[in-house]
Amino acid sequence: MSDPTPTSPDTPAAPPTADEIYRRICALIEPFNKKGVAVTPQTTFAGDLDLDSLNVMDLVAAIEDEFDIILPINRLPDLETVQQVADEVASILKG
């Protein structure tokens, strides 16, 4: 807790590529993909994946922890598809 060093030694030097971000998000979606939908960049969370608001928030927490970022829940209404979330994550990682 009191360790002041902000970066951990295993932080990768280069940020993940857009493709890698997309693939890692797809992997996080799998446990929530109860209907076994084939996920594409255009897949929607509420419509295609049929996630309710609680599932969505759990998925957000998983994405935050995977990329060590904050994805404020007030920004979610604009993020309907997997690609939109991947783009948002990429833009947050760029800072």
Add this chain to the structure above:
Amino acid sequence: MDLFSKFDDLIAERAAVLGNGGADPFELVMDEVVSATEAVVDGRPIILAGTYNYMGMTFDPDVIAAGHDALDRFGSGTTGSRVLNGTYAGHKLLEQRLADFYGTAHAMVFSTGYQANLGICSTLAGKGDYILLDADCHASIYDGCAMGSADIVRFRHNNAEDLARRLRRLPAEAGKLVVLEGVYSMLGDRAPLADLVRVAKDAGAMVLVDEAHAMGFIGERGRGVTEAEGVEDQVDFIVGTFSKSVGTVGGYCVSNHPKFEVLRLVCRPYMFTASLPPSVVATAAESIRLIQTRGADKRQQLWDNSRRLHGALSAAGFQLGTERPESAIIAVVLPDLETAIAMWQALLDAGVYVNVARPPATPFGMVLLRCSLCAAHRPDQIDAIVAAFLHAAEAAKLDLSGTRRADAAE
């Protein structure tokens, strides 16, 4: 396009669940209320075991006398906002009582607890600030967050490590408000406030604790989990309601922040609504005074009741929201909404009223029958509640054997 089409699924689900012609849990009418623990529904007496009337103040003779007196002297309503013509001497006295009760410098009374959260959360944190809220926070906190312009970050329920991780990701210089509850109303579980508050303070955040379900009951003086966990000097804002232990309606926020009073000029849910009627204000003030001066015995009775109900229901094999009784809320976890409604109806037939709780209000998509106990419940009423649950489980063919075996194996 009919604007109501979006509700079609919900309408169909309700029709299906209520197909047996039983009463609707969300449209029950109390024809008479006899005491803090008894009412009459459809001509039959029922035990109230789902009212949040923790301290049983609703029929206290001194509380009622205070209400009558204020009604006679100040009329039926204020017809105005707190910042215009709606602040009477009684409102100021009530705020003083709250400040005395909590030992704080400031207290601000709202027309409901919902509005207190709406107002405080939306006003304190603005653009560029962050609110970090526990995932299981009440709808009024989520709505207050949605109403403001701060960025909203949710952390895993009661998980100090998860909160710390999220706080670390925020810009050091940004304003941060951590919002917690003392007792969570769905499962009746308590927050590990000492841990959570330490993490928040280490990150330079301000802390707000909603003590709606703990005020009156928890803590040596009934100030809530904040008091019980010894973190009163580190919590910046406490929000609460008069609609539970206090036994009337209204909400409040107390604080020691030197600039707190400015909120009266900027907090829209405080300004743009009428103030509480004088009779309500007087009953709240008297009730808080009585909780402060004579609350200890009631707290003891309420703990006895909570332990008695929790012990009997878990011994009978029901799955409960907490392993041990942590508050005056005892939640029975059920497999699905159909079972919950069938059991709720059987409980009512057996003369017991409890709450049905379902997603999205509940965590993990759980369906619950929730009991909230009152200090005024007698032991025989608790036993009657347990007997009604057993009868209802049988009527709804709920299998209690699995959990009982698990308990026996402990």
